[in-house]
Amino acid sequence: MKMQxxxxxxxxxxxxNENTNLNxxxxxxxxxxxxxxxxxxxxxxxxxxxxxxVNVVICKNCGLTYLNPRWSKExxxxxxxxxxxxxxxxxxxxIKPIISNKKNxxxxxxxxxxxxxxxxSNILDIGTGDGINLEYFMDVYSxxxxxxxxxxxxxxxxxxxxxxxxxxxxxxxxxxxNNNLKFDLIIMRHVLEHFLDPLAVLKKIQNxxxxxxxxxxxxxxxxxxxxxxxxxxxxxxxxxxxxxxSLRNLMALSRMNSIVMKxxxxxxxxxxxxxxxxxxxxxxxxxxxxIYRLQRDFFVEQMKNENYPIIYLKSMINLYLPWLVxxxxxxxx
Ligand SMILES: [Zn+2]
Numbered sequence: 232m233k234m235q236x237x238x239x240x241x242x243x244x245x246x247x248n249e250n251t252n253l254n255x256x257x258x259x260x261x262x263x264x265x266x267x268x269x270x271x272x273x274x275x276x277x278x279x280x281x282x283x284x285v286n287v288v289i290c291k292n293c294g295l296t297y298l299n300p301r302w303s304k305e306x307x308x309x310x311x312x313x314x315x316x317x318x319x320x321x322x323x324x325x326i327k328p329i330i331s332n333k334k335n336x337x338x339x340x341x342x343x344x345x346x347x348x349x350x351x352s353n354i355l356d357i358g359t360g361d362g363i364n365l366e367y368f369m370d371v372y373s374x375x376x377x378x379x380x381x382x383x384x385x386x387x388x389x390x391x392x393x394x395x396x397x398x399x400x401x402x403x404x405x406x407x408x409n410n411n412l413k414f415d416l417i418i419m420r421h422v423l424e425h426f427l428d429p430l431a432v433l434k435k436i437q438n439x440x441x442x443x444x445x446x447x448x449x450x451x452x453x454x455x456x457x458x459x460x461x462x463x464x465x466x467x468x469x470x471x472x473x474x475x476x477s478l479r480n481l482m483a484l485s486r487m488n489s490i491v492m493k494x495x496x497x498x499x500x501x502x503x504x505x506x507x508x509x510x511x512x513x514x515x516x517x518x519x520x521x522i523y524r525l526q527r528d529f530f531v532e533q534m535k536n537e538n539y540p541i542i543y544l545k546s547m548i549n550l551y552l553p554w555l556v557x558x559x560x561x562x563x564x
Pocket of ligand 1: 266
């Protein structure tokens with residue numbers, strides 16, 4: 232399938248459409264591959280979690296999997312501000328206590344690979360949520376300053392109460408240019424797959440990492456087997472589906488060097504995480520036809536696990552239950 236008139240995505244060129252319903256066609260934009268800029272792709276699936284519509288495609292040039300067409304920037308902003316927590320963070324309402332006595336996966340992994348920053352000044356968590364990870368690091372590094380980028384209004388209120396400085400509510404703004412901060416640790420835990428332009432964000436990170444700064448990044452591994460009966464694997468909020476090849480290319484294009492990259496461990500077998508630093512030399516991305524075929528064939532095989540009527544039923548219930556509850560309340564007065 233080849234698209235006509237597809238623009239290279241930048242954070243500011245998305246189409247504006249005030250329509251805020253869930254109709255994909257009325258809110259959608261078409262984009263080129265974030266890694267190789269090709270517009271030659273193949274449709275993988277239209278089935279999304281909770282019955283929300285998706286168009287999952289794979290780039291036939293470099294093998295990156297992404298949503299295309301997908302919602303506009305405005306539609307996603309509204310979703311993260313008002314709807315995301317209802318679908319994905321239903322218990323995201325209370326201030327949790329400091330959890331210094333508990334374990335933290337990010338801290339443990341950095342410690343295991345001997346990559347914990349020594350006496351850091353500034354730590355940034357992108358997609359901070361309620362600040363649960365930063366709280367742990369606040370306890371470890373009591374002299375550091377802690378910063379967040381978080382779109383959820385509910386999350387922002389919680390972060391404010393915890394003394395975490397909100398740097399921006401939108402990762403696509405020029406937050407890295409609006410201050411002179413350099414960060415010794417930047418955390419991106421399961422957020423890169425939500426972004427509209429991951430490469431642009433990684434380039435901003437490259438710009439504001441300190442010379443010895445560490446980037447910790449974790450995403451779901453698109454080469455991890457789907458869990459049968461758990462629901463559709465693709466989702467409207469996951470605009471990208473990364474594997475070790477695409478992550479390596481994104482790191483190269485943003486001139487960062489992965490000093491650790493691991494496909495799962497005892498903490499989480501289904502994710503890839505990496506620890507990266509600024510690269511000293513120019514790095515070149517690499518791709519070939521085998522990577523595209525490997526990822527495509529893997530999805531085709533795994534999607535056979537999704538052909539269960541019960542998953543359809545579960546998706547429909549998730550999608551329409553809030554509406555039915557509201558209707559019932561209206562009818563009963
Ligand atoms: Zn590509």
